[in-house]
Amino acid sequence: MGKNREALQDEWKQLNEKPVDLFEWRVDYFENIRDVDLIVDIAKEMHQETKRPLLFTKRSEEEGGQAVSFKENEVVQLYESVIESNAVHGVDIELRQPEKNTLHLIDQARNQEIDVILSYHNFTETPSAQQLEEKICEAVELGADVAKIAVMPQSKTDVITLLQVTEKMSRTISIPLISMAMGTNGIMTRLAGGVFGSALTFASGAQSSAPGQVPVEDVEQVLRILRKNMGS
Numbered sequence: 001m002g003k004n005r006e007a008l009q010d011e012w013k014q015l016n017e018k019p020v021d022l023f024e025w026r027v028d029y030f031e032n033i034r035d036v037d038l039i040v041d042i043a044k045e046m047h048q049e050t051k052r053p054l055l056f057t058k059r060s061e062e063e064g065g066q067a068v069s070f071k072e073n074e075v076v077q078l079y080e081s082v083i084e085s086n087a088v089h090g091v092d093i094e095l096r097q098p099e100k101n102t103l104h105l106i107d108q109a110r111n112q113e114i115d116v117i118l119s120y121h122n123f124t125e126t127p128s129a130q131q132l133e134e135k136i137c138e139a140v141e142l143g144a145d146v147a148k149i150a151v152m153p154q155s156k157t158d159v160i161t162l163l164q165v166t167e168k169m170s171r172t173i174s175i176p177l178i179s180m181a182m183g184t185n186g187i188m189t190r191l192a193g194g195v196f197g198s199a200l201t202f203a204s205g206a207q208s209s210a211p212g213q214v215p216v217e218d219v220e221q222v223l224r225i226l227r228k229n230m231g232s
């Protein structure tokens with residue numbers, strides 16, 4: 001989440017010491033977001049220095065990202081250059097992007113053997129199970145490698161809805177599903193979502209990129225206990 005190269009270097013140096021399987025670069029926090037060459041250069045360095053897969057994400061303001069006045073075609077151009085550079089292993093594209101842009105980027109990513117996560121975030125509420133299932137199906141139908149949904153629960157019942165959808169859809173669809181409920185109510189989904197079929201969890205490193213994220217060391221402790229006692 002660093003806003004410049006130095007801040008990013010500091011972050012990944014700290015995180016290199018931690019039990020992290022992959023890094024996400026939330027480029028919407030980067031102050032030179034229009035400098036594509038610089039971004040590609042940093043992505044290459046980040047991968048080299050962290051020796052772990054890199055997920056590249058430009059989150060929109062509507063879905064919890066920083067306010068960056070970026071037009072849709074600028075998002076496409078940024079992703080095109082990053083995919084082309086082969087410096088990242090995965091890109092996160094929001095389902096809200098126009099379909100033709102998404103299909104174009106998926107095509108390009110496939111040529112470079114880069115995975116595409118198609119994502120949906122709702123920072124205000126938890127839509128119905130049916131609506132969430134539709135979002136996941138949309139991601140599958142568009143050709144995602146991974147589908148992701150993040151919602152804001154207003155109650156514990158909302159958390160159960162998210163988990164129920166995760167349990168059902170992770171058994172039904174042919175690609176991995178990542179899910180989480182945000183905020184304090186949702187913390188247990190970040191720790192035990194895997195039990196219900198979520199393929200990955202986001203933890204905070206130097207900073208937190210979404211409400212309810214738990215420090216990576218704490219997440220790792222819980223995952224270790226679950227793996228040890230559940231035998232997976």
Ligand SMILES: O=C1C[C@@](O)(C(=O)O)C[C@@H](O)[C@@H]1O
Nearest residue numbers: 026057150180182202209210
């Ligand atoms: O999509 C996600 C998940 C997330 O929103 C979370 O709730 O942990 C954090 C984002 O940085 C990431 O891109």
